[in-house]
Amino acid sequence: MRKTFDNIRLIARYERRLIARGKLFWIFMICVLVGITGFQWLWQGGGRWGISSWAEVALPSYIPYLNAWLYSLVQGIMVIFVGVDFVRRDRRLETNVVFLSRPVTNTIYQTGKVLGILEVCLLMNVLTMACGMGVHLLFGEPGTFQPGIYLIYMVVLTIPSLIFVLGLGLIIVNQIKNHALAILVLFALLGAFYFGTGEILWGVFDPWGRALPLLFSDVTGLAKPAWTVLQRGIFMLSGIGFILLAVGMMKRLSDRSRVIRIIRGFGIVFILAGVFDGFLYVGKFQGINARREMYREVFQKYAGVDNVHVKTHDIRFRQAGERMYVTSELVLENERTNRLKNPILYLNPGLQVTSLRDREENTVPFTREGQVVIVDRELDSGEELNLRMEYEGFIDEAVCYPDFTDKEFHDTRLVLFSRRPHQFFRHGWCYARVGDDYTFLVPECLWYPVSVPTVNILSPLTRRYDFTRYTLHVENVGERTAISQGNMNVKENVASFENRNPLPRLSLSLGHYEKKSIVLDSLEMDIFRGMIFLNEIIR
Template sequence: MKITNLKTAIIYESKLTRRNWLFYLFIVGGMYILGTLIPGVFILGIGWISWQDIALTSSLPLRGIYFLSLFQSLIITFLVCDIQRNRKKAETREVLLTRPISNGQTLLGEAIGILIPFLTIDIIFMTISMIINIFIPNSPVSLWINLFYLFTYTVPTLIFITSLSILANKLVKHPIFSWLILMAFLYLEYNYAATAFYGILDFQGRLLPNSFSTLIGFMDLSSFLLHRGVFLLLGISFLYFSVLLMKRLPGIAGRQRYLAVLAMLFLAFSLCLGFIYIEKYQSRLENRITCRKAFLKYTETPKTRVITHDITYRPEGNTFSATSRMQIQNQKKRKWTNSCYSLTRG
């Protein structure tokens, strides 16, 4: 019965999302992104293709996903606020309130019902993008890279912005005010969050090292996955908090406590991942500062020039030994006892 009720809620919400004019606007926007950002879709888009557009396997997928996710976030905030505005009137969703369905199932059905149509368009968008990528000469293509970006880039962003929009509408009762708050959040996030705290506040991860090359793979996969995991867990926690804010009586007494515990757990896990992410970049920053101090320390030390440098390498089973013989020259007119030199000539 519980699965049937959840399925019914998902079907209702999915149908109402597909019928909303904002969803059709999103489809038109996706077609426009394909036509203008990916070469060769429309006749007007055919032209000279720069090397950086196709150099890496991830070049075309990342460029399309970036603009699609940006536009998708804007549409979802409008859509969720529009849904809350329609709830003030008697409409199709009223039939769900008469069923023995819990608050969690109601809100989960609403979230999944919104996610499914948008995720379907995302998959179609990436499929068309990959097909276009195949027909571009000298452009590497990988199905697995497209799937990887779908589950690690698109899905966390979609879950986070949907849950955040639902939570904002639960906290602020009037849809227009919740929409203004969400618009202000998107504006600040787009203009300032990308560089703050190494990008941990940017839910889209625009400046993350997320490129993929067939030669070296991902540049920093662990940091990328940590960042995406933060917003995936944060989105799930927002969804649990939204259930707690529903005014409808719960189906089972006492369940609110368990929902509060789950919400706090997901929030805590998200904060832990964020701390690990920041700590990694902080450690790298400290290493750079140490190297800079060492360089400045030896700046005033007399420099010598390496004339010859011979290295004799001897393999010895599982180990090896090496002997280095170097001839250096003092190019200054004064004597010195300590000096530093560079192994790279020039």
């Protein structure tokens, strides 16, 4: 076993030296380092001459992301011209005849070759990252430099692209004997991927992951980590499968046919795993769209139903991880002149109602249809009904903004102040979040029961409001700070918010914030800051 690893390392080292001896490699390396560094300096650094703005460097992930994205794009060209060139060298120049004449198996030989190419590309990646860090330290916003983000983008963005392009290149050059034609075919495939697959099925065919929300937040991390893992896994698994198939394409006497069949079998398994991963990725979006269509139909079904008025609403909120436990005490009032049958309440469909009782602690029957809770109780004109509703579960973001098209809902582009989407950055949308580190709940996610939906699905520009006197109690705040509407009072690890006047809606943010206050003409103004780079800016 040790001899096997020694042979792999020997072949990898020899391949690195062969690549480093080529003039094309040095020309390419200089162009990549100077080109990417110069572009970032012009676009995000002190030499931008008005090309860009503060929005290009505001977040800690802006400079690392652009650095990784540019390198992942140009490394494909390097792999085509420099990496897979060893196949041509083996055929014509016999640069590796010293290994071909020895009993080194295809697996060892190809593994050493691929390892040598990967090491050269990763070294280039590290050098590019170092140049990006230099731009970041010299011209970035104070307090935004975080070297860990560079490593995250290296793993998530550049390595899967490298594995896929290398595997695809090895397949093509092994199948097409004419090297010039093979290069042309590879460029045609990469061009088709780049210009034709960016937005198709939410980027499932895009090796560079341009549709993914990859901007990294200090507070929430990646917006959609599950999407990222699935999409990048497609090309990581497929690339490994292509490389294994390429191993089986090498015709050498030192491997037995059984070994070749096993290697090819593993290659097919990895490719099928990548395809299955792609179906899982697309299935996530299709599942969200199917639920959104169902929720739209429910909104439309009950759009013309008479609404009950929520007079007062006392909410007691508690969370454990991503799961929330809430108790709502509501006073419903029929303000209409006619008798109201079966009052309607709207609640996020991911939250399960575990109990519904009246003032006398009698169980009130109800039925559930998606986001609608239908209370089985009639109310005369002017009559009030006290309800105590207990519910728990996870937030389903698919119910948010039903007036958006599915394309708008999944659009991950960063929209600038000019309302134009950014050319590179994709932050994605997080419509609600519940977690130990950070919680953010807005009315659009229906995290508490309301009688009037936040969107009029029949006429989105005509919105209706139900003004309610809210009281909110957030339990187990710990060292975190709770932010909501109303006068705040913290006592015994419970943050309470009381509102003197009725409000149309209620929001909640819970995280590690630092409070700063200023009094202007007897008016106290508070600002809560939580992210490191904002601390530096606001200071």
